[in-house]
Amino acid sequence: MPQDQILALNVRSEPPPEMIRDAVAHAAAAAVSQEDLPFTVGARVRHARWGEGMVVGVEKEGADIIVTVRFASVGRKRLSLQYAHLEEL
Numbered sequence: 001m002p003q004d005q006i007l008a009l010n011v012r013s014e015p016p017p018e019m020i021r022d023a024v025a026h027a028a029a030a031a032v033s034q035e036d037l038p039f040t041v042g043a044r045v046r047h048a049r050w051g052e053g054m055v056v057g058v059e060k061e062g063a064d065i066i067v068t069v070r071f072a073s074v075g076r077k078r079l080s081l082q083y084a085h086l087e088e089l
Helices: 017-031
Strands: 044-047 051-061 064-071 075-080
Touching (some): 044 064
Antiparallel strands (some): 044 051
């Protein structure tokens, strides 16, 4: 079939807006230096009440740092480092 007779459907000349938002959010998260964060994903930690767990997420929220930890005893918990005294193992 000749190229001039082919009609392209659903062709975009630019990425969809949600893809741009995701890329911007990813770039902003990558801009936060891992050196600024006290724990890395995959680190083993101990909490006084819930025992040992693994860090599955670390993010900054304003001046605070929120760590998501997966504990065997209670599942996932989002903990503020201002209040949760985590010990790295």
